[in-house]
Amino acid sequence: MKNNSALNNSMDSTCMVADEICIPDSKFPRIVVIGGGFAGLALVEKLRHQKLQVVLFDKNNFHQFQPLLYQVATSALEPDSIVFPFRKQFNGYKNVVFRLVEVEEIQPSSNVIITNKGNVNYDYLVLATGTSTNFFGLDKIAQNSLGMKDIRDSLNIRHMMLQNLEQAAITCNDEERDALTNFVIVGGGPAGVEMAGALAEFRKYILPKDYPEYPSSIMNIYLIEAIDELLSTMSDKASSKTLKYLENLNVNVLLNESVSDYDGAQVITKSGKSILAKNLIWTAGVKGQFPKGIDEKHVVRGNRIKTDSNLKVEGYENIFAIGDIAAIITEETPKGHPQVAQAAIQQGKYLGNSILNIIKDKPIKPFQYSDKGSLATVGKRKAVADLGQFKFAGYFAWLLWSIVHLMSISGFRNRLMVGFNWAVSYFTYEKSNRVIIRNFKNNNTIVKPKASNLETISKNNN
Numbered sequence: 001m002k003n004n005s006a007l008n009n010s011m012d013s014t015c016m017v018a019d020e021i022c023i024p025d026s027k028f029p030r031i032v033v034i035g036g037g038f039a040g041l042a043l044v045e046k047l048r049h050q051k052l053q054v055v056l057f058d059k060n061n062f063h064q065f066q067p068l069l070y071q072v073a074t075s076a077l078e079p080d081s082i083v084f085p086f087r088k089q090f091n092g093y094k095n096v097v098f099r100l101v102e103v104e105e106i107q108p109s110s111n112v113i114i115t116n117k118g119n120v121n122y123d124y125l126v127l128a129t130g131t132s133t134n135f136f137g138l139d140k141i142a143q144n145s146l147g148m149k150d151i152r153d154s155l156n157i158r159h160m161m162l163q164n165l166e167q168a169a170i171t172c173n174d175e176e177r178d179a180l181t182n183f184v185i186v187g188g189g190p191a192g193v194e195m196a197g198a199l200a201e202f203r204k205y206i207l208p209k210d211y212p213e214y215p216s217s218i219m220n221i222y223l224i225e226a227i228d229e230l231l232s233t234m235s236d237k238a239s240s241k242t243l244k245y246l247e248n249l250n251v252n253v254l255l256n257e258s259v260s261d262y263d264g265a266q267v268i269t270k271s272g273k274s275i276l277a278k279n280l281i282w283t284a285g286v287k288g289q290f291p292k293g294i295d296e297k298h299v300v301r302g303n304r305i306k307t308d309s310n311l312k313v314e315g316y317e318n319i320f321a322i323g324d325i326a327a328i329i330t331e332e333t334p335k336g337h338p339q340v341a342q343a344a345i346q347q348g349k350y351l352g353n354s355i356l357n358i359i360k361d362k363p364i365k366p367f368q369y370s371d372k373g374s375l376a377t378v379g380k381r382k383a384v385a386d387l388g389q390f391k392f393a394g395y396f397a398w399l400l401w402s403i404v405h406l407m408s409i410s411g412f413r414n415r416l417m418v419g420f421n422w423a424v425s426y427f428t429y430e431k432s433n434r435v436i437i438r439n440f441k442n443n444n445t446i447v448k449p450k451a452s453n454l455e456t457i458s459k460n461n462n
Helices: 004-014 038-047 066-073 139-144 151-170 174-181 190-210 236-248 341-359 395-408 412-428
Strands: 015-018 021-024 030-034 053-058 062-064 083-085 096-100 103-107 112-115 118-121 124-127 131-133 182-186 220-224 252-254 259-262 266-269 273-276 279-282 286-288 304-307 319-321 326-328 374-377 383-387 390-393 455-457
Touching (some): 021 053, 021 096, 021 118, 030 038, 066 151, 174 182, 174 273, 182 190, 190 236, 190 374, 236 383, 374 395, 383 395, 390 395
Parallel strands (some): 053 096, 124 319, 220 252, 304 326
Antiparallel strands (some): 015 021, 103 112, 112 118, 374 383, 383 390
């Protein structure tokens, strides 16, 4: 065994230690990427094997495929089938370094990043930290509901759902049973629509087999959207077709409605409706998340960072932002580009080329987003697609959605696992992952309406 002196000498010869974080020494420019989502991962992939040192910081040690989080939440997929370890992803990338840390602050004046494990210097910094659930200042709702932004949220939803269904089989209190089996989804975008469709299929195909103690009709699903249409970023055809699909699945869609309060057991809407529900899933909005250190004057609506057309953060020469937190504000994009995976991936690849050109002192072209279309599924054999001038729905749209998502998952094994699960589900309507592997704490109690002008939605009037 080496003595401490020999070990220290060996480390000094291979590493440059900066306040406890060991980063291999390199003669090449160091690019630090914060966040390994779609944008950050695309950038790292673009810069692999280049004469650069690429350092990825992330609070997780894996990339997660967020478009399928709802399938983990509804027991269709196991969590490890949509996550992929960074170290496995970067195997063989000699210029890429991964460190499991949480970045707390950036000090642009000294090109230093402060993390919970120490400090690191950078030559170029790329913020790809993504978004978190936006509850719009509704603290009680934030405290008592669940978002769906990462794999832990999905597992919490799954365990909450299964535990509540089990408790509903135990209780003899009708009001308690109603609350335990009511599901409210807030937000009519792709995540909310897909979650509602998956829950409706769970109710139709799984509930009668697993819970013969009560009829499947006891499980009510509500989808609440603040404006007058679903999937507002897609075509009118996609919106109307989605509404029809959900209504055919007996989902209660409430348009032009919003949630004003939720105590964990009772949902109160802006118009005065009351829904007893111990399951509330919030998909109504997101906001950018990034460490301290960026001047607030460069932060725009949605807590996004304003950049120029080259994705450089305004006011800084060597800091860039990509993905959901980046906002290129122009006449064509007054709200920035859409916060979707394809935009993030394109920005990651673009910035990779741009950084190489900057280092070589070559000119760079402005970022141009190429919209390849939008897809959303509403259950088996039901989906909508907007591909340029082509707008269609039904089985072919669902097949296209399945192929695109399957091919986008990282790792052959993960694609195989997801494809196999989908094939089994297609022919058997089975969801095999209905296990409670850890308890989800839910101490909510039923609170009856306090005001007589509240319109209570119950099992009897649906």
